[in-house]
Amino acid sequence: xxxxxxSSIWAKFQESNGHKVFTGxxxxxxxxxxxxxxxxxxxxxxxxxxxxxxxxxxxxxxxxLTRVARDNKCLFVRIEPTNDEIFEGTVPSAFLxxxxxxxxxxxxxxxxxxxxxxNQDEEAILKDMKSTNRxxxxxxxxxxxxxxxxxxxxxxxxxxxxxxxxxxxTGFNRQRDEYLKQVAKVLMPADAATLYIAKVExxxxxxxxxxxxDDTRTYAHAATSFEHRKLSAGxxxxxxxxxxxxxxxxxxxxxxxxxxxxxxxxxxAGFTKFKKSFGGQSVEFPxxxxxxxxxxxxxxxxxxxxxxxxxxVVKSKLMDAKAKALPVVKNTVAKxxxxxxx
Numbered sequence: 626x627x628x629x630x631x632s633s634i635w636a637k638f639q640e641s642n643g644h645k646v647f648t649g650x651x652x653x654x655x656x657x658x659x660x661x662x663x664x665x666x667x668x669x670x671x672x673x674x675x676x677x678x679x680x681x682x683x684x685x686x687x688x689x690l691t692r693v694a695r696d697n698k699c700l701f702v703r704i705e706p707t708n709d710e711i712f713e714g715t716v717p718s719a720f721l722x723x724x725x726x727x728x729x730x731x732x733x734x735x736x737x738x739x740x741x742x743x744n745q746d747e748e749a750i751l752k753d754m755k756s757t758n759r760x761x762x763x764x765x766x767x768x769x770x771x772x773x774x775x776x777x778x779x780x781x782x783x784x785x786x787x788x789x790x791x792x793x794x795t796g797f798n799r800q801r802d803e804y805l806k807q808v809a810k811v812l813m814p815a816d817a818a819t820l821y822i823a824k825v826e827x828x829x830x831x832x833x834x835x836x837x838x839d840d841t842r843t844y845a846h847a848a849t850s851f852e853h854r855k856l857s858a859g860x861x862x863x864x865x866x867x868x869x870x871x872x873x874x875x876x877x878x879x880x881x882x883x884x885x886x887x888x889x890x891x892x893x894a895g896f897t898k899f900k901k902s903f904g905g906q907s908v909e910f911p912x913x914x915x916x917x918x919x920x921x922x923x924x925x926x927x928x929x930x931x932x933x934x935x936x937x938v939v940k941s942k943l944m945d946a947k948a949k950a951l952p953v954v955k956n957t958v959a960k961x962x963x964x965x966x967x
Contacts, residue, residue, distance in 0.1 A: 626877050628707070629817065629836040629843055630672040630734070631657050638811040642804070649689050653682030656690060658702070666700040666926040668915075669693065672734055673705045680720070683711045687724075691918055700922040701915045705734055717911035727923075729913040730930050735882035736912040739897075741905035743871040743878065750867065753904030761857055762864040770830070770858055772865050775820045778809040783822055784832035787848035794851060805834070805846065812836060821866050823849065823858040831858045835866050841877045842870040844900075863903055883907065 629635055636646045636657045645660040647669065656675035662668050669690060677683035683706065690702045704726075712720045718728075743750065751759050785802050792799050812818035816837070823831040831849030835842050844866065849859045867878050880900040884891035891897070901907070917923040 626740075627676075627838040627840050628673045628879075629838040629841070631655070631674045631676050632817070632838050633657075634812055634815050634817045638808060641811050642807050647693050649686070649693070651682070651685055651689070653678035654686040656686050658690060658693070660697060660699070661703075662699070665929045666922055667697065668699045668701045668703055668926075669697070670703045670733070671705065673707050673910075675704065675706065677706070677708055677711050679710055680713050683708075684724075687916060691916060694918045700919045700926050701917045703729060703733070703913060703915055705910065705913050707910045721911060721914050724916075726914045726916050727927075729915045730927055730934070732913045734910075734913065736910045737883050737885045738908055738910075739880040739883050739900045739903070739905050740908050741867060741878040741880070741903065743867075743876050747868060747871060750871065750904070751864070754864070755902040758860050758864055758902055761860045762868075765856075765858070765861045768856055769825050770856055770861070771824050772861065773822045773824065774869070775822060776813040776816065776818070777820075778806065778813050780820050780822070781806060781809040781834070783829045784820060784834055784846060784848060787829075787832060787850060788846065790851060791848045800846065808836075809834075818845075819866075821862050823862050825853065825856070830856065831862055833859075833862045833866055835870075837870075837873070837875065840875055841879055842866065842873075842875050843879045843881050845881060859899075860902075867903065878905070880905070885909070 633648075636648055639646050639657075639659050647656075647658045647660070649656055654675055654677040656671050658669040658671040658674070660667060661670045671690060675683065675686035675690065677686050687702070687704070690704075694702050706717075706721075711717075741750065741753075751762065754762075785805065788799050791797070809818060809820075813820075818834065818836050821833040821835070822829050829850075830853040831847070833847035834845050836845050837843075844863065847859060847862060849862070870878050880903065882893065883897040883900055884893040887897065888894060915923065
């Protein structure tokens with residue numbers, strides 16, 4: 626199973642977005658990494674990588690990444706290995722710790738996701754979904770809803786409009802318009818990204834943006850019109866992109882990110898339930914890990930990061946204390962004023 630984040634087209638996008646990109650490959654391994662960081666220190670980031678077919682191939686990839694990191698004065702390499710073959714039956718966390726790697730203080734890509742296997746017939750794929758999803762897929766046209774696909778970067782504005790509406794209503798943080806437009810500009814003409822558009826009477830009411838690697842379609846961004854929410858167009862948008870992925874010859878659909886262990890209190894709990902309604906299997910990756918290159922520098926970097934991450938917590942506690950104290954202060958002032966007749 627390949628991932629768009631370790632593809633040559635993603636490397637091209639990262640370069641177009643101003644990043645310095647490094648790629649390498651050998652027998653059974655490959656990687657794509659970008660140079661990241663600033664005043665607190667530089668590092669190489671290898672999203673959902675390196676890719677390797679065995680433990681020894683993985684070690685070779687890490688050796689090469691470490692060499693490149695040293696050459697570029699980096700403190701560490703940030704990795705996210707996902708291939709089961711790397712760990713050869715051992716517990717991934719134990720495998721990585723045994724090599725001296727550290728769990729990253731910042732988890733980047735989702736470590737839990739929902740994968741749909743397309744190596745079965747279309748009817749079996751639909752049967753694995755909730756009945757509501759199947760029925761909408763087969764009957765949504767009766768409500769006057771139609772679906773189109775586009776690989777014209779200009780059409781991304783349709784999705785951006787709905788993302789703005791959703792963010793304004795729910796307050797969620799989304800990718801910047803400039804970032805998504807650059808993704809579209811690079812990936813869409815290369816048949817590596819497609820926009821799915823739901824319409825009623827030729828008016829767009831929702832859109833979903835997907836990325837395609839050699840064998841996997843990744844469900845990246847989606848939003849629908851709140852005004853037309855009763856049509857539930859977001860569901861057949863997803864069923865269509867799944868069915869189309871199979872027709873294209875892809876082997877998997879990655880719904881990209883779910884809450885771990887179905888945690889009802891997790892911030893992703895809502896859309897985890899939505900994604901799981903399309904069937905498939907829940908998959909857990911080892912997460913984001915750091916390979917220290919400069920031990921002293923890495924220790925200093927993580928110390929600074931830890932200090933920065935505590936600031937919002939301290940502020941939050943101060944605000945909570947202030948909020949709790951305010952009613953008491955107001956009540957005391959009221960009593961004093963009552964006593965002095967003011």
